[in-house]
Amino acid sequence: MNVILPKERRRTRAETELEAAFARVGAGLPGAGREAAFARFAGTGLPHRRIEAYHYTDLRALIASAPEPAGRPSLSAATAAVGADVFAAVGAARVVLVDGWFSPKLSDLSGLGDGVTVASICDTLSSGGSADGLGRLIGPGSAAESDPLVALASAFWTDGIVVRVAPGATMERPLEIRHLASGASVTACVRHLIEVGAGAKAEFLESHESPDGVAIHAHTLTELVVGDGAEATLIDRQREGDQAVRLSSLAVSLGDGAKFDHTLATLGAKLARTQIFATLGAKADLQTRGVTLAKGGTHADATLVVEHVGPGGTSRELYKSAVDDEATSVFQGRITVAKTAQKTDGRMGAHAVLLSDRAEAQAKPELEIFADDVACAHGATVAEIDDTLKFYLMSRGIPADETERLLIHAFLGEVTDAVPHEAVREAIAAEIDGWIDGRGK
Amino acid sequence: MLEIKNLHAEIETDGREILRGLDLTVKPGEVHAIMGPNGAGKSTLSHVLAGKPGYRVTQGSATLDGVDILEMDPSLRAAAGVFLAFQYPVEIPGVANMTFLKAALNAQRKARGEEEISTPDFMRLVRTEAGKLKIGQDMLKRPVNVGFSGGEKKRNEILQMAILQPKLCILDETDSGLDIDALKIVSEGVNALRSPDRAFIVITHYQRLLDHIRPDVVHVLAKGRIVKTGGPELALELEAKGYADFAEVAA
Numbered sequence A: 001m002n003v004i005l006p007k008e009r010r011r012t013r014a015e016t017e018l019e020a021a022f023a024r025v026g027a028g029l030p031g032a033g034r035e036a037a038f039a040r041f042a043g044t045g046l047p048h049r050r051i052e053a054y055h056y057t058d059l060r061a062l063i064a065s066a067p068e069p070a071g072r073p074s075l076s077a078a079t080a081a082v083g084a085d086v087f088a089a090v091g092a093a094r095v096v097l098v099d100g101w102f103s104p105k106l107s108d109l110s111g112l113g114d115g116v117t118v119a120s121i122c123d124t125l126s127s128g129g130s131a132d133g134l135g136r137l138i139g140p141g142s143a144a145e146s147d148p149l150v151a152l153a154s155a156f157w158t159d160g161i162v163v164r165v166a167p168g169a170t171m172e173r174p175l176e177i178r179h180l181a182s183g184a185s186v187t188a189c190v191r192h193l194i195e196v197g198a199g200a201k202a203e204f205l206e207s208h209e210s211p212d213g214v215a216i217h218a219h220t221l222t223e224l225v226v227g228d229g230a231e232a233t234l235i236d237r238q239r240e241g242d243q244a245v246r247l248s249s250l251a252v253s254l255g256d257g258a259k260f261d262h263t264l265a266t267l268g269a270k271l272a273r274t275q276i277f278a279t280l281g282a283k284a285d286l287q288t289r290g291v292t293l294a295k296g297g298t299h300a301d302a303t304l305v306v307e308h309v310g311p312g313g314t315s316r317e318l319y320k321s322a323v324d325d326e327a328t329s330v331f332q333g334r335i336t337v338a339k340t341a342q343k344t345d346g347r348m349g350a351h352a353v354l355l356s357d358r359a360e361a362q363a364k365p366e367l368e369i370f371a372d373d374v375a376c377a378h379g380a381t382v383a384e385i386d387d388t389l390k391f392y393l394m395s396r397g398i399p400a401d402e403t404e405r406l407l408i409h410a411f412l413g414e415v416t417d418a419v420p421h422e423a424v425r426e427a428i429a430a431e432i433d434g435w436i437d438g439r440g441k
Numbered sequence B: 001m002l003e004i005k006n007l008h009a010e011i012e013t014d015g016r017e018i019l020r021g022l023d024l025t026v027k028p029g030e031v032h033a034i035m036g037p038n039g040a041g042k043s044t045l046s047h048v049l050a051g052k053p054g055y056r057v058t059q060g061s062a063t064l065d066g067v068d069i070l071e072m073d074p075s076l077r078a079a080a081g082v083f084l085a086f087q088y089p090v091e092i093p094g095v096a097n098m099t100f101l102k103a104a105l106n107a108q109r110k111a112r113g114e115e116e117i118s119t120p121d122f123m124r125l126v127r128t129e130a131g132k133l134k135i136g137q138d139m140l141k142r143p144v145n146v147g148f149s150g151g152e153k154k155r156n157e158i159l160q161m162a163i164l165q166p167k168l169c170i171l172d173e174t175d176s177g178l179d180i181d182a183l184k185i186v187s188e189g190v191n192a193l194r195s196p197d198r199a200f201i202v203i204t205h206y207q208r209l210l211d212h213i214r215p216d217v218v219h220v221l222a223k224g225r226i227v228k229t230g231g232p233e234l235a236l237e238l239e240a241k242g243y244a245d246f247a248e249v250a251a
């Protein structure tokens, strides 16, 4: 009998490059579990449209080639990468990573208060310190475990930070994590572990930046534990250059009675995917909102997987995008309510405004409910700028392009106005203005 | 000031002709009332003058101080001095009334090559004009027209007019939806704006408004044309007899 074995799938160029890169650098990277992580990635390869979670963001098609893993940049190269900080007015403490490498000289960790420790993962491991908890939120049984981007980042990370906020402690000022680029076209890969102890309060900002014209592939994998009764906020803003690939994964667990307020601002990159895997304990409260601006030929994806595990939890997801030229925005959101999560209150909305007739927006909100006493709802809309509103504004003397500016701000306002921190709100509004100024250019 | 000659306009989508050879001349300082049956084309005329998309002008002209306005984009017409108080003002979620008023005023100033108004001057101006129209702080802070009552929307239109100080004010059924007191307040607002170099076209169905805003000329618009023109007494005549007489005239 002839047995016809399925021919092994041909690897894409990018996959071959990643494999070769791992063979070269993998053994020299710190920490455990690298081989297993890469094997998990290699099992699927770059995900494509027949994989449900990547249906609208076919990475096999969108990523033609994977650049070399980044080496540690020199101090002068790292220093040169530091541009103006859009969140300067917040007055946050600062961690700076360049091409995925922590730069203590460029960081300022003062004034965070008692009970707050921040250290690089590499330093922690090499000094025999504890990186306890690293990998727990993406381990067996988690929604993130099978994700190929999580696996890839777990295989290639070069450094990152461990932040621990002791139980009951309050961070005295926010901590900003800046991910910068030296300008080399490299694969930069970081992972972070943040633990906010029971009853503690913590605020984080993240900024991802790279210059236009640089084909950097920037990966970030963050595990964030918000302990019982703790309160955490995270504002994650991405303004990568026009040739950059930005791939971020955040796995977050909310303990009983924990609160997590999350904002995602996707303002750049040629290809961006941010995925959030959240699990909620009893009476936990998750607020997540997102604003995406996409133009040119860019593709921006925000994917949420929210699991209500404990009873009485609340989650609010509101994502809005403005899409111009031939850009694409993708929103996928799945709220799962476990049998144990009675009295869950979940509401998800995804809305897009198309500013050109070639622009595209895909929205796929889903509910998966296994409990019987819950209040959950979702909605999605895709629309164009309303001509009636535009005419009304123009009839009062406001020129066409200015009416669009007002209406884009008005559309996004429901998200941007809800961002905690006035200084951050203003910074994001200014960035939206800058994006609008650049339309059609 | 406004000179409309043989104006023909149709609905863009289905080619239905609504304005069918309309002539109208309005001089500076004058108040013209336009009355006429439902569906006659009164709002269409106001929309065509303001530049609302969806209509196609097939013949004729409309000039403001000798300048053809039909080719201009709506914002330029506004800067040139055309203002339409809409029959149905739209709601604009997310744009605060104040932000909108300031953007409009400054855009018009800019188009005319004038300086932007300073914030304190603007606040003073809005406070004064809003006060006259009994419009509270709350309505100024809220998004434009969102959740406003019918009468509040109409008052908000007049507030915009008072702030923008246009040359040619077109009021399309501003009286509908206004209670008796609001009608008085709005009329006073309009009368305060009357001046030798400003003109008004007041579209209405009722004499009641014309008791407050005394017109110089009254027109009957039927089936897309001005079919009769007279003095204030014409409005009283219409109130008594209705439009029956004009059905054949226009046909």
Ligand SMILES: Nc1ncnc2c1ncn2[C@@H]1O[C@H](COP(=O)(O)OP(=O)(O)OP(=O)(O)O)[C@@H](O)[C@H]1O
Residues within 6 Å of the ligand: B011, B018, B036, B037, B038, B039, B040, B041, B042, B043, B044, B045, B054, B087
């Ligand atoms: N955008 C449009 N699409 C289709 N039909 C239209 C449109 N605008 C106006 N019309 C039609 O044109 C005709 C004239 O309408 P218009 O609103 O100008 O009447 P009007 O004189 O203002 O009436 P009313 O006194 O009821 O306000 C009506 O038959 C109306 O249905």
Ligand SMILES: [Mg+2]
Residues within 6 Å of the ligand: B042, B043, B044, B087, B172, B173
């Ligand atoms: Mg009408």
